Amino acid sequence: MSLFTLPCDTLGYMQKVLLLENIHPLARDLFLKDGFKVDSLKGALTEDELIAKLPGYDILGIRSKTYLTRKVFEAAKSVSTVGCFCVGTNQVDLKAARDHGVVVFNAPFSNTRSVAEMVLAEIVMLSRKLGTRNIEMHQGIWNKSSAQCFEVRGKTLGIVGYGNIGSQVSYLAEAFGMRVVFYDIISKLPLGNAKPMSTLEEVLETADFVTLHVPATDATRNMIGKEELAKMKQGACLINASRGDVVVIPALEEAVRSKHLGGCALDVYPEEPENNQPGYPSPLQGVENVILTPHIGGATEEAQVNIGREVASTLIRFAQTGSTLRAVNFPQVDVPLDRGNTRLTNVHQNVKGVLKDINRILSEYGANIQAQSLHTDQDLGYLIVDLNQPITDDLIHSIEQLKTAIRTRRVC
Numbered sequence: 426m427s428l429f430t431l432p433c434d435t436l437g438y439m440q441k442v443l444l445l446e447n448i449h450p451l452a453r454d455l456f457l458k459d460g461f462k463v464d465s466l467k468g469a470l471t472e473d474e475l476i477a478k479l480p481g482y483d484i485l486g487i488r489s490k491t492y493l494t495r496k497v498f499e500a501a502k503s504v505s506t507v508g509c510f511c512v513g514t515n516q517v518d519l520k521a522a523r524d525h526g527v528v529v530f531n532a533p534f535s536n537t538r539s540v541a542e543m544v545l546a547e548i549v550m551l552s553r554k555l556g557t558r559n560i561e562m563h564q565g566i567w568n569k570s571s572a573q574c575f576e577v578r579g580k581t582l583g584i585v586g587y588g589n590i591g592s593q594v595s596y597l598a599e600a601f602g603m604r605v606v607f608y609d610i611i612s613k614l615p616l617g618n619a620k621p622m623s624t625l626e627e628v629l630e631t632a633d634f635v636t637l638h639v640p641a642t643d644a645t646r647n648m649i650g651k652e653e654l655a656k657m658k659q660g661a662c663l664i665n666a667s668r669g670d671v672v673v674i675p676a677l678e679e680a681v682r683s684k685h686l687g688g689c690a691l692d693v694y695p696e697e698p699e700n701n702q703p704g705y706p707s708p709l710q711g712v713e714n715v716i717l718t719p720h721i722g723g724a725t726e727e728a729q730v731n732i733g734r735e736v737a738s739t740l741i742r743f744a745q746t747g748s749t750l751r752a753v754n755f756p757q758v759d760v761p762l763d764r765g766n767t768r769l770t771n772v773h774q775n776v777k778g779v780l781k782d783i784n785r786i787l788s789e790y791g792a793n794i795q796a797q798s799l800h801t802d803q804d805l806g807y808l809i810v811d812l813n814q815p816i817t818d819d820l821i822h823s824i825e826q827l828k829t830a831i832r833t834r835r836v837c
Contacts, residue, residue, distance in 0.1 A: 440744055441481060445469055446488035448510045449733035456484075459741050469699050476500040484740055486510055487517075489720075490699045495521035505834060506743050508736040512536060512590075512723065513668070515641040519754040523805055526772035526832025529754045530739045534589055535731035536723030540638075540666055541593040543722050545601065547690040548634050551662040552577050554688070556716045573660070573687065578602035583632025585625060586667065587613040591638035595619045606631055610644075629656040634664065641668040651676040660687040662714075666722040669693040678708045681715060688714030692722045747809050747836045756800035756807045762837070766795050766811040771824060772831040775806040779829045783808065786823045805831075 442456050444465045456463045461484070469490035470478060479485065479501035486508045487493070493507065498521045507517060509531040522529050550556050553574045561568050582598045584591045584607040595605045595616050605619040608628045615621055622628050625648070629635060635657060639645045649663070650673040657663070663686060665672050674695065680686045691709065697720060698705060709715045723732075742748045747770040750759040762768060773779050780799060787794060787810070795811040816835045824833045 440483040442484040442486065442740075443479065443482045444486040445491050446510075448486050448488065449729040451730055452486065452510065452733035452737035455734070455737040455741065459745070461741075461744075472497060479504055484508070484744060486736065486740070489513060489516055490697075491516060493517045493522070495524075498522055498525040498527060501527075505832065506530065506740055508740045510732050510736045513641065514753050515668070523754050524831070528743060528749050528752045530736060530743070530752055532732040532735045533751075535735045536725075536728035537589045537593050539725040539728040540590050540722040541597055543692070543718075544594050544636050544664055544666055545597050547664055547716055548577055548582065548598070548601075548603075548636075548662075550716060551634070551664075551688045551690060551714060552580070554714050557714050577634075580604070580633040581606060581631055583607065583622075583628035583635040584619075584638065585609075585628060585635065586638035586640075587615075587619075587621075588638060590666075591636075592616050594636060594638065625653070626656055629653055630658070632661060633658060634662050636664040637667045637671055639667050639671060641670060646670050647673050649673065649677075651679070654680040654686065657686060659685060662687050663689045665690070666692040669695045669697065674708060678712070681709065681712055688716070690716035690718070692718045693720055745836065747834070749807060756802050756805060758798050758800045758807050758809055760796070760798045760809050760811075763795070763811060764837075766813055767816045768809065768811050768836040769816050769821065769824075769833060770836060771806075771808040771810070771833045773806045773808070773827070774829040774831065775801045775804050776829055779806060779827070780808070782827055782829070783810075783824055786820070786827075787812070790817070790820045790823070792820065 439460065439462045442461050442463045444453060444463065446469050447467045453463050453465055472494055475497045481503055483503055484506055485504050489511050493516065495518050504527055506528045507522065509517065509529065512531060512533055514529060514531050517529055519529060558568065579602060581604045584595055584605065587607045587609040591607065595607065598605050599617045606622050606628055607619055608622045608625050648671055654676055677689060681689055707717060709717060739751060746762045747768060748759040749755045749757050771783060792812045792814060795813050797810050799806060799808045821833050821835060824830060
């Protein structure tokens, strides 16, 4: 039996949105424009704070510092969808969200250019040792030298992970005159003259600069350790703007201090503070030709505006039509809404006979089905049903009584 029966967003019910972590104001404006009630908080919330705060909210917006655990989803029974106003979703227990019928969206495209531009800037900085020269000048040290400083033109850039960001880095690097090689576990069409490699080792052995653009998974955790660093060319540089647990930091420190690597740039770390604060420790602090930035790859005004627009628009579309297009944890269904009809959505276990049971209930209530769209994956089904008559609370309650039901929602 389902745990949830949500009120319709029509008939006088105003859906409530909670935005955390200082999400761009454009998102709030878009929600308000479409008639949602919105509350915003600047910081992240702990698990206990979320459990206390979320009841009564329909939509939750977060960034990377708010962690949504199974306990949170068990308590937040009114929340039907979560928007991650960032690229990653590793801060969300996606399985727990599915189990509770909560659809999760993210922003896989909006900060692509911002991250790619930063990576190219770091390649130039590392090649010219600009970070070290900058620190020296601030200390009053004039050290004009061309030793071990190079143009990036003609050098080889190795990209690990050729997705949205990796491919954009590839495009920009070729404009700098660099040769590009890449490795991805999924076959990808190269941009320009980029050359795919069959193994990670080939990229490490070939590239003068290696940049990482992979998600946080069991396969990528500690994927660059002592053995992998040893395979990189003498004097090569490593850039990580993906996830903090991809690189083994002690091994990287040893490789840079021993001069096997010519330098590195890190924007992500195994452990990151929830808020801005002084005193953050790193064993790479003070090491020559090391660039350390506080997870700012996508931190541009343009990216935050784009993310606010992309995720808020997706959440509004879900709330108003039931569309799960671009959801990261749900079957994808996107059906145009005929305002002359009413619509309900149903999340259920993907077992034999569910649609027959739901249609039987609809028939018993005399409902005339105008359209149905059902998409399933291995263990979950998502159904959108359009009717030409009002959807009553009794009808939704009857569907909710099915043993296979997870969440039933009246959209309009």
